[in-house]
Amino acid sequence: MIETRGLRKSFRSRAGRETKTVDAVRGVDLDVARGEIFGFLGPNGAGKTTTLRMLATLIEPDGGEATIAGADLRKDPAEVRRRIGYVPQGGSTWDESTAREELVLHARMYGIGKADAQRRAARALDAFQLTEYADRKCKTYSGGQRRRVEIALGIIHEPKIVFLDEPTTGLDPQSRAHMWDEIRRLRGDGMTVFITTHYLDEADALCDRIAIMDNGEVVAEGTPAELKREISGDVVLVGLDLAASPQAAKALDGEPYVNKLETVDEGGLRLYVDEGATAIPQVLRRLDHAGLELRSIELHRPSLDDVFLTKTGRSLRES
Amino acid sequence: MKFARDTWLIFQRQTQLLLRNPVWVFVGVFQPVMYLLLFAPLLKPALNAPTQAAAYKIFVPGLLVLLAIFGGLFQGFGLIAELRAGVIERSRVTPISRLALLLGRSLRDVVSLIVQAVIITLLALLFDLRVFIGDLLLAYLMLALIALMTSAVSYGVALKVKSEDALAPLMNTVAQPVLLLSGILLPLTFAPGWLQGIANWNPFSWAVDGTRALFAGDLGSDKVWQGLSITAVLAALGVYWAARQFARSVR
Numbered sequence: 332m333i334e335t336r337g338l339r340k341s342f343r344s345r346a347g348r349e350t351k352t353v354d355a356v357r358g359v360d361l362d363v364a365r366g367e368i369f370g371f372l373g374p375n376g377a378g379k380t381t382t383l384r385m386l387a388t389l390i391e392p393d394g395g396e397a398t399i400a401g402a403d404l405r406k407d408p409a410e411v412r413r414r415i416g417y418v419p420q421g422g423s424t425w426d427e428s429t430a431r432e433e434l435v436l437h438a439r440m441y442g443i444g445k446a447d448a449q450r451r452a453a454r455a456l457d458a459f460q461l462t463e464y465a466d467r468k469c470k471t472y473s474g475g476q477r478r479r480v481e482i483a484l485g486i487i488h489e490p491k492i493v494f495l496d497e498p499t500t501g502l503d504p505q506s507r508a509h510m511w512d513e514i515r516r517l518r519g520d521g522m523t524v525f526i527t528t529h530y531l532d533e534a535d536a537l538c539d540r541i542a543i544m545d546n547g548e549v550v551a552e553g554t555p556a557e558l559k560r561e562i563s564g565d566v567v568l569v570g571l572d573l574a575a576s577p578q579a580a581k582a583l584d585g586e587p588y589v590n591k592l593e594t595v596d597e598g599g600l601r602l603y604v605d606e607g608a609t610a611i612p613q614v615l616r617r618l619d620h621a622g623l624e625l626r627s628i629e630l631h632r633p634s635l636d637d638v639f640l641t642k643t644g645r646s647l648r649e650s
Numbered sequence: 651m652k653f654a655r656d657t658w659l660i661f662q663r664q665t666q667l668l669l670r671n672p673v674w675v676f677v678g679v680f681q682p683v684m685y686l687l688l689f690a691p692l693l694k695p696a697l698n699a700p701t702q703a704a705a706y707k708i709f710v711p712g713l714l715v716l717l718a719i720f721g722g723l724f725q726g727f728g729l730i731a732e733l734r735a736g737v738i739e740r741s742r743v744t745p746i747s748r749l750a751l752l753l754g755r756s757l758r759d760v761v762s763l764i765v766q767a768v769i770i771t772l773l774a775l776l777f778d779l780r781v782f783i784g785d786l787l788l789a790y791l792m793l794a795l796i797a798l799m800t801s802a803v804s805y806g807v808a809l810k811v812k813s814e815d816a817l818a819p820l821m822n823t824v825a826q827p828v829l830l831l832s833g834i835l836l837p838l839t840f841a842p843g844w845l846q847g848i849a850n851w852n853p854f855s856w857a858v859d860g861t862r863a864l865f866a867g868d869l870g871s872d873k874v875w876q877g878l879s880i881t882a883v884l885a886a887l888g889v890y891w892a893a894r895q896f897a898r899s900v901r
């Protein structure tokens with residue numbers, strides 16, 4: 332459904348007298364299949380929005396090519412526009428108009444006739460549980476209601492693909508869960524959904540496949556399960572006082588069952604082991620032997636954060 | 651066909667939002683009326699006009715051109731607000747014509763200017779101003795072209811600079827010399843030669859002369875077709891340039 336090869340974009344920005352070049356996206360290859368929820372996971376400034384804006388024909392790539400729903404991004408951007416929907420990160424509704432007006436207008440911008448546009452608007456308002464506020468000005472909506480209007484705008488013309496840039500940022504946990512259901516419903520309707528997020532749990536729970544982006548590049552791609560499997564084994568988190576961490580690291584480094592060891596900034600260790608259940612007793616024994624007191628010990632299956640950590644050397648939570 | 655429909659769609663939307671804002675409508679009507687009622691009485695002595703009606707024939711066209719210029723030049727601010735709200739980006743992902751995005755907005759500005767112009771003309775009629783209807787319609791055409799150009803340019807510049815802080819001084823810097831050198835408020839007949847020389851390079855000066863000729867009932871005057879052609883060409887250039895800004899990437 333979406334196929335990109337070597338997509339690139341740099342921005343020149345002026346700071347005082349100097350011009351600096353930011354390589355926002357540096358060669359992105361993606362393959363998104365029909366009917367999947369594809370997630371773009373990455374920290375602030377990774378280049379997610381820039382990639383999306385290129386795919387949505389808003390900015391021209393410096394290099395590379397892409398085919399979107401069968402249309403060539405460079406040769407036929409007008410056709411791409413007809414086949415996609417796009418919901419920008421920063422909002423897209425006008426304070427002084429109502430949700431219904433916005434929906435009707437947006438449908439009509441796609442060339443849909445007035446009566447049909449009104450029917451679609453009514454249906455979308457219903458589907459996104461907005462009917463109650465439909466004729467109130469957008470500036471009176473809560474953040475979550477407004478976000479729902481924006482998503483409804485993005486799909487009013489029933490596109491084959493919809494790009495959602497951080498659809499759940501700023502929503503409370505309950506609204507987020509609702510939004511997930513709504514996004515799953517879109518997939519159920521046969522739409523391909525491309526979302527960006529920097530929430531690990533969201534990527535994990537919602538997306539069929541994800542690409543992890545950092546610094547303008549895709550550093551890993553696959554289903555959440557595949558990516559986590561790449562990090563073979565389990566992770567044991569050992570909670571220690573900051574002062575005790577280096578000693579503990581020395582004691583555990585080189586133990587046969589520890590594949591990899593990292594110190595955690597705020598004190599403690601992160602151990603990559605094959606089998607958590609057998610490793611934990613050995614870790615405890617070893618630390619006891621070294622006379623070190625530990626605050627906590629947890630076993631967890633690798634998370635996407637661990638994937639990010641192994642690929643980039645940084646934790647997504649920290650960046 | 652699609653283009654006309656798209657333009658109409660944007661025009662409708664913008665007009666609807668404008669009418670929803672009562673403050674704006676009030677200011678738009680009130681301001682020119684103030685000019686007419688409070689400034690005009692000073693004119694007869696200042697212009698050395700034989701009658702009040704003669705003074706109006708000189709002043710009213712100038713006032714209308716002034717409104718057309720300023721009404722247009724400051725429309726960019728509204729666009730920057732739309733840019734910030736993401737409304738422009740949202741429009742640009744749809745297949746709607748980029749020219750329609752501009753023209754729908756500019757036509758709204760033209761129409762609201764013409765409404766103002768009609769109000770002023772009607773009031774001036776009460777003060778014994780007399781104009782032939784044909785001449786008046788041509789004068790309105792001139793005003794429409796001026797407003798189309800200034801509003802298009804203002805939108806184009808707004809898309810380029812993307813911030814009110816940059817747009818305000820820029821528009822003021824453009825507007826001031828244009829205003830002073832066009833003989834809008836007072837004709838440049840008595841100006842020294844060098845000032846007239848500069849004014850010859852000011853397209854608005856030609857527009858004002860043409861509009862005055864029309865109000866004077868001097869349809870055959872060269873100033874009429876010269877003013878109309880100059881503003882028409884500039885309006886076309888302004889629209890072309892600004893529509894390209896809508897087509898290019900903005901944020």
Ligand SMILES: Nc1ncnc2c1ncn2[C@@H]1O[C@H](COP(=O)(O)OP(=O)(O)OP(=O)(O)O)[C@@H](O)[C@H]1O
Binds near residue numbers: 354374380382
């Ligand atoms: N118009 C622009 N001009 C200059 N630099 C830009 C522009 N747009 C983006 N950038 C830069 O490109 C880089 C990538 O930005 P982008 O918005 O794509 O990141 P992101 O992954 O969407 O981040 P976030 O999670 O914060 O939304 C950043 O360093 C940003 O500063």
Ligand SMILES: [Mg+2]
Binds near residue numbers: 379380381420496
């Ligand atoms: Mg972003």
